[in-house]
Amino acid sequence: MFGKNAKVDLELNRDVEQLIKTGGKEKLLPIVQAGEPVLRQRTVAYNGQLSKRTLAKLIDTMHTTMLEAPGVGLAATQIGLGLALAVVEDHVRDDEDDPREIAEFPFHVIINPSYKPTSDKTASFYEGCLSFDGYQAVRKRWLDITAEWDDEDGKHHSEPLHGWPARIFQHETDHLSGELYIDRAEIRSLTTNENLEDYWCEDPVPTEAAEELGFALCPTVHGSTPPRETFPNGRRPCPRTPMAPPSTGTGCVLWTWRMASAQYRNPPHSPSTTH
Secondary structure, three states: OOOOOOOOOHHHHHHHHHHHHOOOOOOOOOOOOOOOHHHHEOOEOOOOOOOHHHHHHHHHHHHHHHHHOOEEEEEHHHHOOOEOEEEEEEOOOOOOOOOOOOOOEEEEEEEEEEEEEOOOOEEEEEEEEOOOOOEEEEEEEEOEEEEEEEOOOOOEEEEEEEHHHHHHHHHHHHHOOOOOHHHHEEEEEEEEHHHHHHHHOOOOOOHHHHHHHOOOOOOOOOOOOOOOOEOOOOOOOOOOOOOOOOOOEEEEOOOOOOOOOHHHHOOOEOOOOOO
């Protein structure tokens, strides 16, 4: 629980209420685009700074914004809020043979999330981001992780994730460390959404794209030592950045909103990690 010892930051709470109001009756907030400083800043751990009512309204607005985009995840930084929380949701596609292993991923609120790989297996697929709108690139990510997070009631969860749900969780958690998926993508694979549809969407495994565009495709890596753990709001930023399906992006929220407290307005930069 965030509970008994949690102290609501009244000034921050008022600012978040004002931010929510900018979404109007439609509950749609603008999504921050690459180049905004907020997307490169580390978030602050959530420990009850908002009232339960305000938190519930924030989650509802973020969820609506994510679905409308459309996306499969949205981090608080993408709406200009420097707290370590995100929303995620994705559902099974029709193609059961999809090599991306897209599986049902019900709606979750993930607060103070972290993850660690549970094997050395990785997979490389095209991925997009609502904060890098109009483009996608091939990104290698861990295939299996242990995901940890708190829900909106403060209950802690630990769950193994595999395939596409693991990718989504990594993507959103990395956002909270100030990373974008493009940071570790195969840069020669970068393509507009239109060109992806015209040239590379027939096979989810980007083998032909790798040959034609000139980048290395390593769908599975063995023998590497996975990092111990990754955290969005301190200690160590995440080593992978999650991705979105070719048809949608995982979202990042706008950070242009004025935060009341300098603690949330200017959190420390998250250093890059190497593998």
